[in-house]
Amino acid sequence: MAASLRIEDLDAGYGAVRALDGVSLAVAPGETVALLGTNGNGKTTLMRCILGLLRPARGRILATIDGQSVELVGRSPEEIVDLGIAIVPEGRRLFPRLSVEENLLLGAYRRTARAALRRNLDFCYDAFPRLKERRSQPVGSMSGGEQQMVALGRAVMCAPKMLLVDEPSVGLAPILVARTIEKIGELKERLGLTVLMAEQNFHQAIRIADRGYVLVHGQVAFQGDSPAALGDSELVRKFYLGL
Numbered sequence: 001m002a003a004s005l006r007i008e009d010l011d012a013g014y015g016a017v018r019a020l021d022g023v024s025l026a027v028a029p030g031e032t033v034a035l036l037g038t039n040g041n042g043k044t045t046l047m048r049c050i051l052g053l054l055r056p057a058r059g060r061i062l063a064t065i066d067g068q069s070v071e072l073v074g075r076s077p078e079e080i081v082d083l084g085i086a087i088v089p090e091g092r093r094l095f096p097r098l099s100v101e102e103n104l105l106l107g108a109y110r111r112t113a114r115a116a117l118r119r120n121l122d123f124c125y126d127a128f129p130r131l132k133e134r135r136s137q138p139v140g141s142m143s144g145g146e147q148q149m150v151a152l153g154r155a156v157m158c159a160p161k162m163l164l165v166d167e168p169s170v171g172l173a174p175i176l177v178a179r180t181i182e183k184i185g186e187l188k189e190r191l192g193l194t195v196l197m198a199e200q201n202f203h204q205a206i207r208i209a210d211r212g213y214v215l216v217h218g219q220v221a222f223q224g225d226s227p228a229a230l231g232d233s234e235l236v237r238k239f240y241l242g243l
Contacts, residue, residue: 002029003065003084003161003194005050010059012049019045020056021218027162029064032188032195034205034212036236042218043198044090047166050196051087052077065161082110084161090170090198092151096140100131103139103150107157116159124153127187145176152183156191163188165197169204177204184208206230 005027012020019042027033037043048054050061052075061072065083072080086107094103104124108117125132128149134142139150148168155163165184169177181201185208188195199205205212206227214222214235224230231237 002192003063004029005064005162005194005196006060006062007046007050008060008062010046010049010056010061012045012054012056012059018057019218020049023059023215023218023220025213025220025223027194027196029194030192031210032185032197032208034209034230035196035198035215036200036202036205036212036230037198037215038200041215043215044166045218046215047087047089047164047196047198049073050080050164051085052080063162081158082112084112084159085164086155086158086160086162087164087166088148088151088155088168090167092147094139094147094150094154097138099136100139100142100150101135104131104153104157107154108159110158113157113159117157120157120159124156127156127183127190128153144171145173145179148172148176148180149183152180152187156187160191160193162194162196165195165199167198167200169199169201177201178207181205181207202230202236 007023007025010020010023035043049056056073063070063072070083108114130146131149131153139147168180172180181204209227211225212230213220222233222235224233
Protein backbone atom coordinates (compact mmCIF):
# COMPACT_ATOMS: atom_id res chain seq x y z
CA MET A 1 0.00 0.00 0.00
CA ALA A 2 1.48 3.34 -1.09
CA ALA A 3 2.11 6.05 1.48
CA SER A 4 0.66 9.56 1.57
CA LEU A 5 1.67 12.85 3.15
CA ARG A 6 -0.22 15.89 4.40
CA ILE A 7 1.39 19.10 5.66
CA GLU A 8 -0.72 21.70 7.43
CA ASP A 9 0.17 25.34 8.19
CA LEU A 10 3.88 24.70 8.61
CA ASP A 11 6.17 27.43 9.93
CA ALA A 12 9.89 26.75 10.27
CA GLY A 13 13.16 28.61 10.25
CA TYR A 14 16.65 29.07 11.60
CA GLY A 15 16.87 31.40 14.59
CA ALA A 16 15.13 34.65 13.69
CA VAL A 17 14.97 33.74 9.99
CA ARG A 18 11.64 32.24 8.91
CA ALA A 19 12.12 29.90 5.95
CA LEU A 20 8.58 28.47 5.76
CA ASP A 21 5.43 30.46 6.40
CA GLY A 22 2.10 28.65 6.63
CA VAL A 23 2.95 25.93 4.10
CA SER A 24 0.21 23.39 3.41
CA LEU A 25 0.40 20.65 0.79
CA ALA A 26 -0.53 17.04 0.19
CA VAL A 27 0.88 14.06 -1.66
CA ALA A 28 -1.63 11.28 -2.39
CA PRO A 29 -0.70 7.59 -2.46
CA GLY A 30 1.30 6.73 -5.56
CA GLU A 31 1.68 10.34 -6.72
CA THR A 32 4.81 12.13 -7.84
CA VAL A 33 4.54 15.74 -6.69
CA ALA A 34 7.07 18.38 -7.70
CA LEU A 35 8.07 21.04 -5.21
CA LEU A 36 9.29 23.89 -7.41
CA GLY A 37 11.17 27.01 -6.44
CA THR A 38 14.48 28.76 -6.95
CA ASN A 39 17.27 28.62 -4.37
CA GLY A 40 16.45 30.04 -0.96
CA ASN A 41 12.69 29.64 -1.15
CA GLY A 42 12.32 26.86 1.41
CA LYS A 43 12.35 23.55 -0.51
CA THR A 44 15.20 21.96 1.42
CA THR A 45 13.88 23.33 4.71
CA LEU A 46 10.58 21.57 4.05
CA MET A 47 12.40 18.31 3.32
CA ARG A 48 14.35 18.67 6.57
CA CYS A 49 11.11 19.16 8.50
CA ILE A 50 9.51 16.07 6.98
CA LEU A 51 12.55 13.95 7.85
CA GLY A 52 12.77 15.27 11.42
CA LEU A 53 16.06 17.10 10.93
CA LEU A 54 14.41 20.44 11.74
CA ARG A 55 11.52 20.90 14.15
CA PRO A 56 8.82 23.26 12.86
CA ALA A 57 7.71 26.20 14.98
CA ARG A 58 4.09 25.46 14.07
CA GLY A 59 2.02 23.05 12.01
CA ARG A 60 1.54 19.34 11.40
CA ILE A 61 3.15 16.75 9.15
CA LEU A 62 1.02 13.63 8.81
CA ALA A 63 2.16 10.52 6.96
CA THR A 64 -0.17 7.61 6.27
CA ILE A 65 1.78 4.39 5.81
CA ASP A 66 0.23 0.94 5.57
CA GLY A 67 -3.12 2.47 6.50
CA GLN A 68 -1.85 4.07 9.71
CA SER A 69 -1.67 7.86 10.12
CA VAL A 70 1.42 9.08 11.97
CA GLU A 71 2.37 12.59 13.13
CA LEU A 72 5.99 13.13 12.12
CA VAL A 73 6.63 16.35 14.09
CA GLY A 74 8.54 15.44 17.22
CA ARG A 75 9.84 12.13 15.89
CA SER A 76 13.55 11.53 15.33
CA PRO A 77 14.97 11.04 11.81
CA GLU A 78 15.65 7.39 12.70
CA GLU A 79 12.01 6.83 13.63
CA ILE A 80 10.79 8.53 10.46
CA VAL A 81 13.10 6.52 8.21
CA ASP A 82 12.00 3.37 10.03
CA LEU A 83 8.42 4.14 9.00
CA GLY A 84 9.50 3.80 5.37
CA ILE A 85 10.36 7.37 4.37
CA ALA A 86 13.72 7.73 2.60
CA ILE A 87 15.53 10.73 1.17
CA VAL A 88 17.94 11.31 -1.68
CA PRO A 89 19.60 14.45 -0.28
CA GLU A 90 20.83 17.44 -2.20
CA GLY A 91 24.50 16.93 -3.03
CA ARG A 92 24.11 13.13 -2.61
CA ARG A 93 26.02 12.96 0.73
CA LEU A 94 27.89 9.76 -0.06
CA PHE A 95 31.01 8.31 1.57
CA PRO A 96 33.66 8.89 -1.11
CA ARG A 97 36.25 6.44 0.20
CA LEU A 98 33.78 3.58 0.48
CA SER A 99 32.89 1.41 -2.50
CA VAL A 100 29.62 1.52 -4.41
CA GLU A 101 28.36 -1.59 -2.64
CA GLU A 102 29.39 -0.35 0.79
CA ASN A 103 27.48 2.89 0.22
CA LEU A 104 24.43 0.95 -0.94
CA LEU A 105 24.51 -1.35 2.08
CA LEU A 106 24.48 1.66 4.39
CA GLY A 107 20.95 2.32 3.19
CA ALA A 108 19.72 -1.03 4.53
CA TYR A 109 19.95 -0.34 8.24
CA ARG A 110 16.24 -0.31 9.15
CA ARG A 111 14.79 -3.63 10.26
CA THR A 112 12.49 -4.16 7.27
CA ALA A 113 15.29 -3.29 4.86
CA ARG A 114 17.76 -5.69 6.50
CA ALA A 115 15.30 -8.54 6.04
CA ALA A 116 15.14 -7.80 2.30
CA LEU A 117 18.77 -6.76 1.83
CA ARG A 118 19.77 -9.26 -0.86
CA ARG A 119 16.58 -8.74 -2.86
CA ASN A 120 16.93 -4.96 -2.74
CA LEU A 121 20.61 -5.11 -3.67
CA ASP A 122 19.78 -7.30 -6.68
CA PHE A 123 17.04 -4.80 -7.62
CA CYS A 124 19.54 -1.91 -7.45
CA TYR A 125 21.98 -3.70 -9.71
CA ASP A 126 19.18 -4.51 -12.14
CA ALA A 127 17.97 -0.90 -12.15
CA PHE A 128 21.50 0.51 -12.32
CA PRO A 129 23.70 -1.92 -14.33
CA ARG A 130 26.61 0.54 -14.19
CA LEU A 131 26.71 0.18 -10.42
CA LYS A 132 26.98 -3.58 -10.66
CA GLU A 133 29.94 -3.19 -13.00
CA ARG A 134 31.63 -0.84 -10.52
CA ARG A 135 30.45 -2.32 -7.24
CA SER A 136 34.01 -2.34 -5.80
CA GLN A 137 34.98 1.14 -7.04
CA PRO A 138 35.33 3.99 -4.51
CA VAL A 139 32.39 6.33 -4.97
CA GLY A 140 34.62 9.40 -4.85
CA SER A 141 36.26 8.39 -8.12
CA MET A 142 32.96 8.26 -10.02
CA SER A 143 31.24 10.91 -12.12
CA GLY A 144 28.44 13.06 -10.75
CA GLY A 145 25.82 11.13 -12.67
CA GLU A 146 27.13 7.81 -11.37
CA GLN A 147 27.18 9.14 -7.84
CA GLN A 148 23.54 10.20 -8.20
CA MET A 149 22.75 6.61 -9.18
CA VAL A 150 24.41 5.45 -5.96
CA ALA A 151 22.38 7.96 -3.94
CA LEU A 152 19.15 6.72 -5.53
CA GLY A 153 20.18 3.13 -5.01
CA ARG A 154 21.00 3.77 -1.35
CA ALA A 155 17.47 5.12 -0.84
CA VAL A 156 16.02 2.02 -2.55
CA MET A 157 18.03 -0.15 -0.14
CA CYS A 158 15.98 1.39 2.67
CA ALA A 159 12.88 -0.40 1.25
CA PRO A 160 10.88 2.85 1.30
CA LYS A 161 7.18 3.48 0.84
CA MET A 162 7.79 7.20 0.29
CA LEU A 163 10.76 8.81 -1.42
CA LEU A 164 11.87 12.40 -0.84
CA VAL A 165 14.23 13.65 -3.55
CA ASP A 166 15.98 16.97 -2.95
CA GLU A 167 17.38 18.79 -6.00
CA PRO A 168 18.45 15.76 -8.07
CA SER A 169 19.69 17.97 -10.93
CA VAL A 170 22.28 19.90 -8.89
CA GLY A 171 25.78 19.60 -10.36
CA LEU A 172 24.76 17.42 -13.31
CA ALA A 173 25.07 18.04 -17.05
CA PRO A 174 21.70 18.46 -18.82
CA ILE A 175 21.72 14.99 -20.38
CA LEU A 176 22.44 13.45 -16.98
CA VAL A 177 19.64 15.47 -15.41
CA ALA A 178 17.21 13.99 -17.92
CA ARG A 179 18.43 10.45 -17.23
CA THR A 180 18.22 10.96 -13.47
CA ILE A 181 14.66 12.27 -13.64
CA GLU A 182 13.68 9.34 -15.88
CA LYS A 183 15.22 6.92 -13.39
CA ILE A 184 13.25 8.45 -10.51
CA GLY A 185 10.08 7.93 -12.53
CA GLU A 186 11.08 4.35 -13.29
CA LEU A 187 11.81 3.54 -9.63
CA LYS A 188 8.49 5.05 -8.61
CA GLU A 189 6.60 2.82 -11.03
CA ARG A 190 8.54 -0.36 -10.34
CA LEU A 191 8.40 -0.06 -6.56
CA GLY A 192 4.98 1.58 -6.21
CA LEU A 193 6.43 4.59 -4.40
CA THR A 194 4.97 7.93 -3.45
CA VAL A 195 7.44 10.68 -4.42
CA LEU A 196 7.93 14.29 -3.32
CA MET A 197 10.66 15.86 -5.44
CA ALA A 198 12.14 19.32 -4.82
CA GLU A 199 13.58 20.64 -8.05
CA GLN A 200 14.56 23.92 -9.72
CA ASN A 201 14.51 22.52 -13.25
CA PHE A 202 10.87 23.01 -14.20
CA HIS A 203 11.07 21.33 -17.62
CA GLN A 204 12.60 18.16 -16.21
CA ALA A 205 10.43 17.99 -13.10
CA ILE A 206 7.13 18.04 -14.97
CA ARG A 207 8.22 15.11 -17.14
CA ILE A 208 7.40 12.73 -14.28
CA ALA A 209 5.29 14.85 -11.90
CA ASP A 210 1.54 14.36 -11.62
CA ARG A 211 1.20 17.90 -10.26
CA GLY A 212 3.17 20.41 -8.22
CA TYR A 213 3.54 23.33 -5.87
CA VAL A 214 5.61 26.48 -6.32
CA LEU A 215 7.32 27.92 -3.24
CA VAL A 216 8.17 31.63 -3.19
CA HIS A 217 9.69 33.19 -0.07
CA GLY A 218 8.68 30.20 2.01
CA GLN A 219 5.01 30.20 0.99
CA VAL A 220 3.00 28.15 -1.49
CA ALA A 221 2.50 30.72 -4.24
CA PHE A 222 0.82 28.38 -6.71
CA GLN A 223 -0.62 24.88 -6.83
CA GLY A 224 -0.92 23.19 -10.21
CA ASP A 225 -3.15 20.13 -10.46
CA SER A 226 -1.40 18.92 -13.62
CA PRO A 227 1.83 19.58 -15.54
CA ALA A 228 -0.23 21.61 -18.03
CA ALA A 229 -1.68 23.77 -15.26
CA LEU A 230 1.83 24.44 -13.97
CA GLY A 231 3.02 25.42 -17.44
CA ASP A 232 0.06 27.77 -17.89
CA SER A 233 0.67 29.55 -14.59
CA GLU A 234 1.74 33.17 -14.97
CA LEU A 235 4.06 32.73 -11.98
CA VAL A 236 5.80 29.72 -13.53
CA ARG A 237 6.00 31.40 -16.94
CA LYS A 238 7.67 34.41 -15.34
CA PHE A 239 10.19 32.63 -13.11
CA TYR A 240 10.96 29.50 -15.15
CA LEU A 241 10.06 30.10 -18.76
CA GLY A 242 11.09 33.74 -19.11
CA LEU A 243 7.75 34.72 -20.65
